[in-house]
Amino acid sequence: MSSTEKVNKKESKSTLKFKLPASLEEFFAKIAGLASFAFKFFIELLKPPYEINETLKQFFMIGYKSFPLVAITGFIIGLTLTLQSIPTLDKFGAASLVPSMVALAVILEIGPVITALIFAGKIGSGIGAELGSMKVTEQIDAMEVSGTNPFKYLVVTRIFAATIMLPLLVILSDAIALFGGFLAINMFDYTSLKTFLVSAMANITFSDIIPAVTKTFLFGLSIGVVGCYEGYNASRGTESVGIAANTAVVISSLMVILIDMVMVQLSSIIF
């Protein structure tokens, strides 16, 4: 028994060396899948005919319907961030820098990232579940066999809407967060909105805004791509709908953080 076992062991060892573990292989397969999905999105986006009605509907579903959640979060973040930083900065006699600090933090980092994470939770899971259940109930197949292009109708419209709506939501959320900060400052002593805004924007330059806005497009794009990819490739059975929604949120949240890190590095090199 020993000799054959030895041979087997040797063989399995040597094959192991060159074979990726299943999970790592799956990981790369998923990256490749996402990349080609995103590529296909850009190709189909430019090709007529355009699904204008469905795109407008998705703008509404994806953008307008996320607004309340994003607004509340933005307001609370601006308010609490300001309330917490006033005592600390006051110790150093720098209370007058509070608006500027809050604006920097909100516009450059907290606004985009928190809004994107909320968006990933709400929209990423929604798209994943919706397309996943359409896949499972053969609705996507039904579009395909009737000679229409389900990718164009379902995927392109949703990714496009996510890419356009997230930056708008971030801008709104930033504005509401600053308003929250303004209210917080007024709890301590009176400042006019104009004074607040002037000092808030004093240290923000155009070269700060550009990368902050650019990355929100990438956040929206990646949340749309991941949500659609997971739903569109859901396997058979009801539980795969839940898996699609869940995976969509996990991966797109992770992508948001990763893109944020890369963009910060990049923009510090460029600007």
Place this chain on the structure above:
Amino acid sequence: MGDLKNEDEILRISKLKKAFGSNTVLSDVDLNVKKGETVVILGRSGTGKSVILKCIIGLIFPDSGSIEIFGEDFLNIKQDEKSKLRIRIGFLFQAGALYDSMTVRQNLEFPIIRQPDYKKSDLSGKVEEMLENVGLAEAIDKMPSELSGGMQKRIGLARTLMLEPEIILYDEPTTGLDPVTSNEISHLILDMQKKLNVTSLIVTHDMQCAKLVSNRIVVLKEGKFTAEGTFEELEKSEDEFVNGFFKFE
């Protein structure tokens, strides 16, 4: 049964194989269907009847074999040509597969308004007419979730008929319907063959329907068609497996 005027073979399947992992579903499927012919596929549940239909329409890619439709090699043509051919092929899903975010009317209009040469006039009255055919004119503004399973199935059939396909693949068109509606659907299938010379490939367990509409019946067993003939021929078959489909007591 209408006699067949045109002897052209519109669908040719040969040596089709398909396995899912270690589960070999189709091992060697051959089938030729002539224009205007109605062929019924019989077989036990889970033997791969739906898989055959999905291979034909291109939703499942077979491991090997060839499929020729309207004289085109369907497995090796470009995507946009495939889409064009698919418009000429109707497919009725086993579970209806209605778009659940759209009304019945929008479901039926969906493929037509996306044709490159679509004109508004193509549509006038057509939705109503197709719904009339399946006896559901009153459902036009309902959502699929408001309909029963059998109604969804009939709407699915109406949607399939909207594009006036030359071949229709039916996956269990009458399963889950009451006998009266089943009979109406069977007659609808028969009418389309007679009036429009539509070619049909029908998967069914409904022998009443098979008897009424079929020109020919094939029996799927262990990944192959093991018996073939008209309803009357197979009814008299000595083969125990085939016989099982025709015995009712």
